[in-house]
Amino acid sequence: MKYLRIIVLSAMVLLIGSGIFVLSTNKVESKFAGKMESNPTAYLEATQLHASFKMGGRVSEILVKEGDVVKKGQVLARLESEELLTKVAQAEAAVEVQKGKLAEAQSAVQMAQGKVGEAEASTAAAAARKSQGADAARLTAQSVEKQVKEAQAVVKVAEAKLAALQNGARAEEKQQAKSKLEATKKAQETAQTNLERLQALYEEGLTSQAALEEAEMNFKKASSEYEVADQAYQMVTKGPRQEEINAAKAQLEQAKAVLELAEVSRGQVAVQEGDILVAEAGIKQSEATITSAKSGISQAEALVLSAQAGLQQAEASLAEAQTYVSYMELLAPADGIIVSKSAETGELVGSGYPVFTIEAQEDKWTTFYFPETDVTALNVGQEVQVRLLSTGEEVEGKIVQMEPAASFAVKKASQSLGETDIRSFGVKVAFPQLPEGIVTGMTVQWSEQGVKDNE
Structure with missing residues (x-):
């Protein structure tokens, strides 16, 4: 029993001593937590x-x-762009065609507006003649001869108008329609040639399905424009419509009737009443012309809107083609140095293939690793000092990031009583400015001064 007590007392003393040792060790660690113990x-x-x-x-x-130093936006390389340049030329031609259509439609609007103005002037003239006819009823028979002459003039105008319609379109109008027909025919042939060329390239695997489909669409479009131009040419060469000629004949017959009435009424004051009727007929005719001309304005304005839409579409296609042409040049994304080149002249490269690797000049940093017991005094945004081993210079940096390191960087606890795992943290330090001659890959060391006093 005596020896048992001695053993028990000895064990208690040992346990008490171990506890005191652990407590003292923890106090020492707590005392020095947050201080840098290494560089x-x-x-x-x-x-x-x-x-x-x-x-x-x-x-x-x-x-x-x-090794070359490049600036942001500098051209580094180019791709072959003959096909795209052809598309740009086609798009530019389409823009010009649409501009011509727009000018033609705007001219039609102006012509219709001119007809309205003429008809309004004719209405005003007819109204004036009507007023004059009412006054002429009080005049002598001598005024009848004047009315007869006016009626004869109207007959001549109607005859001239009928003759103009029967003679058909002017030579200039026919030539214009013929020129447009030839231009659209040439555009159709060009589109067909381009389509055949792209079909051959597609069969050889040298162009895309999208490019072939676009060429087919361009050919259909050119064919449609040629058909429209051909129809317009046929319309011009065939002359005016029969109903227009019939209307002109009716106007001529009406003018002759007025003339006959004036001649029959010669010597009678009642002839002035016939003039009044003629004036009223002229007013109605002018009003009908105004209505027709305004309808023509509406149609011409609709053509203008259509031409404007076509022009916008053509300009959009041109802008798209020009954008693709700009993609043929590879531009430097930032100032820097060419680190590596992954393609040569004549090689085929895909979209997104890294042809060059560029090291940015104004963005350098380093990452220090500390145990978690050494980073309590560090914060993002603090300024620090490090030393360049190559020159021994002290440079300033700023902590921009702190994050736990990978699990393999954790310092595992041993079997000793009271020890725990210690995790490492990566402290990323950015350098706004470095001395000349300092290049990527050089070694830097955490300065003994460490964190600067920011107060």
Whole structure:
């Protein structure tokens, strides 16, 4: 029993001593928590950007080489663009065609407005003649001869108008229609040639289905425009419609009737009443002409709107083609140095393929790793100092990020009593300015001064 008590007392003393040791160890660790116990090193890093074409194609020019310093927006390489340039030329031609249609429609509006003006003037003249006829009823028979002459003039005008309709369109109008027909025919032939060329390229696998379909659409469009021009040409060559000629004949007969009435009424004051009737007929005719001309204005304005829409569409197609042409040039995304080149002249590259790797000049940083017991005094935004091992210079940086390191960086606890795992943290430090000659990959060390006093 005596020895048992001694053993028990010894065990109690041992346990009490171990507890005191653990408590004292924890106090020491708590006392020094948050202080930097080392000056780790790290390597300078920089952002690397990949420069790639927005669309695929064959490289026609390489303008820079590895190690060259480039500026943002500088042309680095080009793709073959003959096919796209052809599309641009076609789009430009389509824009010009639509501009011609718009000008033609606007001219039609102006002509219809001119007819309205003429008809309104005729209405005013007819109204004046009507008033004059009422006054002439009080005049002598001598005024009848004047009315006869006026009626004869109307007959001549009607005869001239009928003759003009029977003679058909003017030579200039026929020539204009013929020129337009020939232009649309040439456009159709060009579109057909382009379609046949693209069909051959497609069969050889040198162009896309979309390009072939676009060529087919252009050919159909050119064929449709040719048919419209052909119909217009046929209309001009065939002459005016029969109903127009019939209307002109009716007007001529009406004018002759008025003339006969004036001649029969010669010597009678009642002849003035016939003039009044003629004037009223002229007013009605002018009003009918005004109505017809206004309808023509509405139709012409509709053609203007249609032509404007066609022009906008053609301009949009041109802008799209020009945009694709701009994709043929590879531009530097930022100022920097060419680190690597992954393509050569003549090679086919796909959209998004990294042709060049560029190291940005103004974005350098490094990441230091500390145990969690050393980062309590650090915060994002704090300014710090590090030392360049290559030159020994002290440079300023700023903490921009703090995050836990990977699990393999955790310091595992041993079997000793009271120890715990200690996790590492990555502290990313950015450098707004570095001395000349400092390049990516050089070693930097956490300065003994560490965090600057920001107060």
